[in-house]
Amino acid sequence: MAVETTLAATKGNLLNFAFVDENTKREIRRKLLKAVAIPGYQVPFASRELPIARGWGTGGLQITMAIIGPDDILKVIDQGCDGVVNAVNLRNLLVKTTGVATTYRTEEATIIQTRHRIPEKALRNDQILVLQVPYPEPLRRVEPSEQVTRQMHGENDYSLAWLDLYERVVRWGEITIGSQYPVLVNGRYIMSPSPIPRWDLPKLNMAETLFLFGAGREKRIYALPPYTSVKPLEFEDYRFRVEDFSGKCCHRCGSTKSYLDETYNAAGGERFYTCSDSDFCDERLRNGKGKGSADA
Amino acid sequence: MGYVAVKGGTVAVENAEKLAKYFRLKGRSPVLKVEQIRDQLRFMVDRAMSEGSIYAPDLAAIAVKQAEGDPMEAAFILRAYRSTQPRDFYSLVGDTRQMRVIRRISATFKDVPGGQILGPTRDYTVRLLNYELAQETEEAARCFVDEFLSDILADEFQEPPIFPKIVDLLREQGLLKASPGLEMTKPDADITRDGLTFPATRAARLQVLARGETGGMVTLAYTTMRGYGNIHPTLGELRVGYLPLKIKHPAGHGELVVGEVLVTEAEVVSQSFVSEAGKGEGKPTFTIGYGLCFGQNEEKAIAMAILERAIDTREPQAPAQDEEFVLSHVDGIEAAGFTAHWKLPHYVTFQSELDRIRKSRTVKENGK
Numbered sequence: 001m002a003v004e005t006t007l008a009a010t011k012g013n014l015l016n017f018a019f020v021d022e023n024t025k026r027e028i029r030r031k032l033l034k035a036v037a038i039p040g041y042q043v044p045f046a047s048r049e050l051p052i053a054r055g056w057g058t059g060g061l062q063i064t065m066a067i068i069g070p071d072d073i074l075k076v077i078d079q080g081c082d083g084v085v086n087a088v089n090l091r092n093l094l095v096k097t098t099g100v101a102t103t104y105r106t107e108e109a110t111i112i113q114t115r116h117r118i119p120e121k122a123l124r125n126d127q128i129l130v131l132q133v134p135y136p137e138p139l140r141r142v143e144p145s146e147q148v149t150r151q152m153h154g155e156n157d158y159s160l161a162w163l164d165l166y167e168r169v170v171r172w173g174e175i176t177i178g179s180q181y182p183v184l185v186n187g188r189y190i191m192s193p194s195p196i197p198r199w200d201l202p203k204l205n206m207a208e209t210l211f212l213f214g215a216g217r218e219k220r221i222y223a224l225p226p227y228t229s230v231k232p233l234e235f236e237d238y239r240f241r242v243e244d245f246s247g248k249c250c251h252r253c254g255s256t257k258s259y260l261d262e263t264y265n266a267a268g269g270e271r272f273y274t275c276s277d278s279d280f281c282d283e284r285l286r287n288g289k290g291k292g293s294a295d296a
Numbered sequence: 297m298g299y300v301a302v303k304g305g306t307v308a309v310e311n312a313e314k315l316a317k318y319f320r321l322k323g324r325s326p327v328l329k330v331e332q333i334r335d336q337l338r339f340m341v342d343r344a345m346s347e348g349s350i351y352a353p354d355l356a357a358i359a360v361k362q363a364e365g366d367p368m369e370a371a372f373i374l375r376a377y378r379s380t381q382p383r384d385f386y387s388l389v390g391d392t393r394q395m396r397v398i399r400r401i402s403a404t405f406k407d408v409p410g411g412q413i414l415g416p417t418r419d420y421t422v423r424l425l426n427y428e429l430a431q432e433t434e435e436a437a438r439c440f441v442d443e444f445l446s447d448i449l450a451d452e453f454q455e456p457p458i459f460p461k462i463v464d465l466l467r468e469q470g471l472l473k474a475s476p477g478l479e480m481t482k483p484d485a486d487i488t489r490d491g492l493t494f495p496a497t498r499a500a501r502l503q504v505l506a507r508g509e510t511g512g513m514v515t516l517a518y519t520t521m522r523g524y525g526n527i528h529p530t531l532g533e534l535r536v537g538y539l540p541l542k543i544k545h546p547a548g549h550g551e552l553v554v555g556e557v558l559v560t561e562a563e564v565v566s567q568s569f570v571s572e573a574g575k576g577e578g579k580p581t582f583t584i585g586y587g588l589c590f591g592q593n594e595e596k597a598i599a600m601a602i603l604e605r606a607i608d609t610r611e612p613q614a615p616a617q618d619e620e621f622v623l624s625h626v627d628g629i630e631a632a633g634f635t636a637h638w639k640l641p642h643y644v645t646f647q648s649e650l651d652r653i654r655k656s657r658t659v660k661e662n663g664k
Contacts, residue, residue, distance in 0.1 A: 003330045003354045021382040027489070044491025049375035054633025056640065079644050086640050088305040116644040134637070145620055147494040173659035178648035197648040217630045219491045243651040261643050262650065276644055 018065040019097045020048050028066035028221070032212060035223035040185030041153075042136050047219040050093075057090055057115055058216030060132035064094060064113050067128065067212075074102045075109035080117035080259070080276035087115075106279050116179070118200040120258050120280040123209040125226055131194045136215035136222065138182040138192040158190050161233065169238050181240070184231045191222065193230075199242045199259045204230040250275045253284035320364055333357040342558070342591020343367045347628050348374025349488070349507040351557045351590050368509065368632045375629050383489065388542045388551060392561050392588070393461055397537035399592075402462045404532055404565070410459035415536060416592075462533040463563050466582055472565065473581035494620050501623060505603060506589050509628025510596040516616045516626065517599035520606045525614035527606050529564035529585065536560045536592050562587040562597035566605055583608075 018025070024046075031045040050058045057078075068074070074094060078087040082104040090113065091102060103109050106119040115132040123129060139149040142160040152158065161182060168176045180195040183204065193201060194213055204211060204224060211224040224230060232240035249256045251272040258280055260273040275281035321327070334341055334357035344356040344363075348371040356374060363369035399415025402408045414420075466472040485500035492500055505513065520527040538556040545552045568583040585605025587597040603622055612618040625631060 003334070003357070007354070016380055020379055023382055024379070044493055046487070046489050046491055048379035048488075049372070049629055050379060051373070051376040053372065053636055054630045055635075055637030056633065058633075079641050083305040084641060085305045085309050088309050092309070115640075116642075134634070145494075146624070147620060150493075172656045174652065174656045176652045176656055178650075178652045179645040195645045197644055199648075217634055241655075243648055244655065259644070260647070262647055276647075 015097050017070075017098060018068055019050065019093070020062065020065050024048055024062075025066040028062055031221045032063065032066065032223065035212070035221050036210070036225050038189075039224055039228045040189030040191040040222060042220040042222045045219055045221050047216050050216070052090060052093060054217040055134060056086065057113070057132040059214030059218075059221070060113050060115070060130045060216075061090060061093070061214070062216060063130050063212050063214040063221065064111060065097075067130075068094070068098055068100060068111060070098065070100060072098075072100050072110045073108055074100050075104065075106065075112045075279075076102070076114075077112065077117060077119070077278075078115045079261075080114075080119070080280075081278040083278065104279050104282070106277075116195050116197075117259070117276060118196055118203045120275075120277045122203070123207065125208040125210075128210045128212060131196070131211065131213045133192065133194040133213045133215040133220070134217070135180065135195075136192060136213065136218050136220040138180075138190050153189060156188070161190055165233055165235070165238075169235070175234070175238055175240070182233050184233060185224065186228050190233070191224075191230075197243055197259055198232070198240065201230070201232050201240075201242070204228075206230075245273070248273050250281060253281045253289050255281065255284060255289075328361055330354065330357045330361060333360050337365075339592065340365065340367055340370070342593050343510055343596075344370035344374055346590040346593055346596065347371035347507055347509055348378065350374050350378045368628050371509075372629050372632070378488075383486075385543045385546075386486075387554075388544065390539050390541065392535065392539060392559075393458065395459075395535060395537040395539050395559075395561070396456055396556070397459050397535055399536040400459055400533065401535075402531065402533045404462055404530055408462055409465070410457065413459075459535070461563075463565065463584060466532070466565065471582050472584060473568070492623065494623075496619060496623060501604060501607065501619070502586065502588075504623045505587070505600045505626065508596075508600070508626030509631065510593060510599075512626050512628060512631065513599040513603060514595050516622055517602040517606075520602060520614065520616045525606055525617050527566055527602060529566045529602050529605065531598065532563040532565045532584070534560070534562050534594060534598065536594070558591055560587075560589055560591065560593050560597040562594070562601040564598065564601040564605060 016022070028045060031043045035041065035043045047059070048062060050061055052058055052061060064074075074091065075082065076087045076091040076094070078084045078090075081087065094100065095102060106112065106121045106123070109127060111128050111130060112119065112123075113130040113132070118129065137146070137149050139152055139158075139161055142164050143149050143152065152160070165175055168174065179197050180192050181198050181201060182190050183193055183201060185191045193204060206227050206229060207224070208226050210226055213222045215221070234240035243259065245256070245260050248260055250258065250260060252274055255275055259276045261276045263272055263274055264270070265272065334353050337357075337360060340360050341353055341356045344359055344367055345351055345353065347367070348356065348359065352374070355377065356370065359370040359373040359377075360367075362373055397413060397415075399417060400410070400413045402412065463472060485497050485503065487500050487503045492504065496504070519525060521529075537559070539559050540553050540556050542551045542553050564585045564587075565582040566585065568581055583605060585601040585603070587600030587602075587604060589596050589600065603616060603626075606617045607619040607622050609617050612621075615621050
């Protein structure tokens with residue numbers, strides 16, 4: 001058969017609204033409802049392959065594709081930034097298949113898809129934050145088998161997770177977990193908040209916003225509905241602590257109240273800091289804060 | 297000092313794409329035709345279909361061209377295409393006894409009913425680099441095909457025979473017992489529509505393996521052959537051929553043949569001295585491991601059969617016997633995707649780790 005014949009038969013099928021077929025969206029919405037009903041519980045879903053590689057945000061993308069409508073205003077960030085190549089790539093796919101309006105401004109967005117950060121600005125109840133998740137299982141650090149960890153969750157058996165924290169304190173004098181710090185959700189499930197820094201964890205607790213978590217490769221969806229209690233695991237004498245940026249500020253906007261990226265000058269190797277949340281930083285500059293201008 | 301992270305991403309992505317296209321075409325050699333890939337790079341196309349989990353030779357050939365011959369990338373492109381397609385039908389359970397066989401061999405008996413049919417294989421060809429291919433002309437190729445066909449057509453036309461199954465021989469003698477986990481089940485799972493959970497049903501296991509990455513599966517199966525698992529398989533039968541694909545008639549008038557697919561099927565038999573569960577003592581029997589994949593991909597089908605047999609145990613003694621270990625890691629699209637994702641920026645998480653390392657060092661130095 002001529003290749004042309006095959007192509008004629010497949011024409012027009014390529015770009016459904018938001019890429020995946022409607023049955024897939026329905027499945028994901030059903031799983032999202034379940035996830036919202038059981039905060040912090042990981043719901044298995046079939047997870048479609050997307051034209052974005054596994055591990056590059058396919059879980060978050062599928063959730064966004066399942067909930068997005070033509071009137072939504074979309075913001076996509078990676079490392080807090082709208083302009084980095086991966087955020088651009090994911091946004092392009094969503095815009096190409098939905099035609100929705102996009103924004104860099106946190107307060108304008110109705111859906112924000114993110115990797116590794118929660119925006120600094122407090123989110124509202126008419127916004128949804130979709131987080132991309134590489135490792136949905138918070139117990140994977142202590143137990144490699146999925147079958148076993150699901151049983152541990154079922155039986156509320158979190159002794160190994162606590163032991164892990166304790167051993168870190170004994171060995172290193174600190175709870176040495178950097179990002180994706182485990183949290184207890186609604187007093188029931190231990191949950192991975194995705195690899196957001198500890199800095200962002202307080203934003204999850206009793207928030208106004210709906211948080212949806214998607215792990216495409218691991219095929220799990222979970223959620224935090226508004227006003228859910230989210231508590232980082234900690235001991236009375238060894239407290240959970242956010243990243244310490246004392247004595248440092250953003251070299252652009254001068255902020256001392258945002259998560260900072262450590263950067264090295266390409267020429268001299270001089271160390272400086274910039275806001276990880278680019279919109280937060282840009283807004284401060286627009287409002288006349290800071291030392292330099294955007295093009296400096 | 298520029299704040300480069302925000303600006304420039306869009307332009308960089310566009311330029312990178314352009315540059316990749318330039319690298320594909322900069323040699324100015326004649327542009328590859330999709331038909332050429334489909335017809336002359338059969339194994340690459342077959343592998344892309346098998347791992348891409350969609351039977352579409354033309355589309356697979358486009359994917360191979362688009363991926364510049366990277367089989368994992370080609371499979372990935374096909375998988376993404378697959379996600380745009382709704383599932384309208386389930387095929388009826390196929391019977392590989394009905395296969396239009398082009399190749400069929402067995403390692404169990406010297407003479408087997410139906411005979412050994414080598415078919416198109418390079419197994420017994422000495423692999424010397426063939427310099428002549430560098431000079432191959434279209435005319436010579438056409439002459440070869442014409443001559444070859446006229447030789448065959450000169451013989452009297454014979455309808456291709458239906459080959460009996462070797463494992464049926466063993467089954468008739470009661471030597472082949474399906475162990476509890478390997479009993480034939482109805483297709484009770486669709487891993488593309490329901491998330492995989494453990495323990496997985498046999499149907500789910502076979503589906504995961506059928507679209508697994510060839511290299512990874514061969515590696516895992518090899519570990520069981522070498523010593524990490526103690527599976528001693530004998531290849532009961534390997535067959536390659538065209539399998540009719542049937543669906544229920546949408547209007548309910550019986551069955552409908554919608555086409556045929558080229559598949560490779562492998563059945564390995566392996567000794568089992570484990571007593572049957574719940575029956576106290578059991579007689580030693582053979583058990584079977586089953587492999588089937590799209591296209592002609594014999595090592596994958598054999599590896600699949602061995603792995604299917606290997607993971608059918610409640611107490612794994614080796615990595616490749618652990619169902620979760622095998623099924624969670626054989627998907628090439630997932631493994632390659634996640635391996636590649638380390639190229640993405642990890643500034644935020646790394647900053648968080650830096651904070652912990654620095655803090656922990658301070659605590660150690662100052663004794664808190």
